[in-house]
Amino acid sequence: MSKMFFQRLESNAHNHRLPLAEVMENLCFNENGLIPVITQDCSTKAVLMQAWMNREALDKTLYTGHMIYWSRSRHCFWEKGATSGHTQKLISISFDCDGDVILCQVEQKGAACHTGRPSCFYLEVEPEQQQVRIIGDAQQP
Amino acid sequence: MSKMFFQRLESNAHNHRLPLAEVMENLCFNENGLIPVITQDCSTKAVLMQAWMNREALDKTLYTGHMIYWSRSRHCFWEKGATSGHTQKLISISFDCDGDVILCQVEQKGAACHTGRPSCFYLEVEPEQQQVRIIGDAQQP
Numbered sequence: 426m427s428k429m430f431f432q433r434l435e436s437n438a439h440n441h442r443l444p445l446a447e448v449m450e451n452l453c454f455n456e457n458g459l460i461p462v463i464t465q466d467c468s469t470k471a472v473l474m475q476a477w478m479n480r481e482a483l484d485k486t487l488y489t490g491h492m493i494y495w496s497r498s499r500h501c502f503w504e505k506g507a508t509s510g511h512t513q514k515l516i517s518i519s520f521d522c523d524g525d526v527i528l529c530q531v532e533q534k535g536a537a538c539h540t541g542r543p544s545c546f547y548l549e550v551e552p553e554q555q556q557v558r559i560i561g562d563a564q565q566p
Numbered sequence: 567m568s569k570m571f572f573q574r575l576e577s578n579a580h581n582h583r584l585p586l587a588e589v590m591e592n593l594c595f596n597e598n599g600l601i602p603v604i605t606q607d608c609s610t611k612a613v614l615m616q617a618w619m620n621r622e623a624l625d626k627t628l629y630t631g632h633m634i635y636w637s638r639s640r641h642c643f644w645e646k647g648a649t650s651g652h653t654q655k656l657i658s659i660s661f662d663c664d665g666d667v668i669l670c671q672v673e674q675k676g677a678a679c680h681t682g683r684p685s686c687f688y689l690e691v692e693p694e695q696q697q698v699r700i701i702g703d704a705q706q707p
Contacts, residue, residue: 434689434700435681441700445691448698463604463613470611472604475667487693519687520698522679526616528687538663540576546660546669548575550586552628557589557661559575559582 427451431524453525454480459495460527464537467516467530473537474545476503478527490515492531511535536564568592572665594666595621600636601668605678608657608671614678615686617644619668631656633672652676677705 430451434443454460459477466473476494478486482502485493492513496503506512513531520527538545541564549558571592575584595601600618607614617635619627623643626634633654637644647653654672661668679686682705690699 435704437700437704439700439703442692442695442697443700445693445696445698448689461602461616463616465613472606472613472669475602475604475662487691518691518693519701520689520691521616521686522681522683522688523686524689526686528613540663542663545662545664545667547663548589548661548665550628550659550661551583552586552659554583555586556583557586559578559580560660562580563576563578 427453427524431522435522448520448524449480449483451524452480452483452520453523455525457497459497460525462492462494462527462529464492464513464529464531466533466537468532471544472546473513473531473533473543483527486515486529487518492529506534509535509539511537513537541565568594568665572663576663589661589665590621590624592665593621593624593661594664596666598638600638601666603633603635603668603670605633605654605670605672607674607678609673612685613687614654614672614674614684624668627656627670628659633670647675650676650680652678654678682706 458479462478463475464473479495482493482495492505494503512534517530536543542561547560549560551558599620603619604616605614618638620636623634623636633646635644653675658671677684683702688701690701692699
């Protein structure tokens with residue numbers, strides 16, 4: 426059903442607008458009620474992390490203007506930076522063509538990664554050498 | 567177990583290297599054997615799409631140097647651009663701190679989105695207006 430909703434949107438022209446509530450109701454949350462969220466630095470365009478939201482976390486993020494995820498390990502809301510101070514101010518938010526992924530651009534305060542590295546994607550593959558290289562040093566919390 | 571593997575990596579210094587095979591064996595595929603893959607344009611840094619790989623799709627991507635996903639709807643490998651010509655050449659690949667997300671930078675030929683739009687994230691939220699705006703026109707296939 427939700428996929429059909431997004432299929433029907435495809436032919437709409439550039440700048441066509443529709444109600445946010447209608448799109449939100451049709452987003453495809455998975456069997457655990459979660460949707461993946463990609464978080465990108467609005468200035469550097471670096472992809473900082475990928476986490477998850479349920480519908481309520483998405484509502485809270487939109488309402489507060491700060492990234493609030495759902496922690497799959499702790500089973501609770503996860504207000505990014507609440508303890509570390511490394512908050513993420515929401516700058517823009519988009520949904521993908523299938524309505525099953527969210528992309529957020531943020532102003533990142535401090536490090537996005539819990540290791541203190543700027544981005545969570547600090548394990549860089551070197552295919553020819555069949556190695557993985559660590560990017561950046563961990564910082565003391 | 568895999569999470570512990572990635573926790574042990576955290577304290578490694580910048581430029582430390584470890585065998586790719588060891589990291590690959592510890593990646594966290596979900597209960598369906600899949601891992602999310604974020605695909606980013608290597609020049610514009612635009613996030614183009616998010617899709618999924620199983621272990622074999624990841625092997626094929628690394629071996630061929632072109633993005634090969636696993637299609638969850640068609641239950642088969644999905645060589646990006648095989649029918650549309652809109653291929654994605656792999657430029658770099660990284661894993662995140664938990665080993666449960668992959669980030670790929672690619673050279674995108676043509677449009678990443680099946681609608682013909684450059685990026686799949688063409689549904690932009692306008693929070694103040696409580697609207698969603700369509701970015702770009704669909705192109706004929």
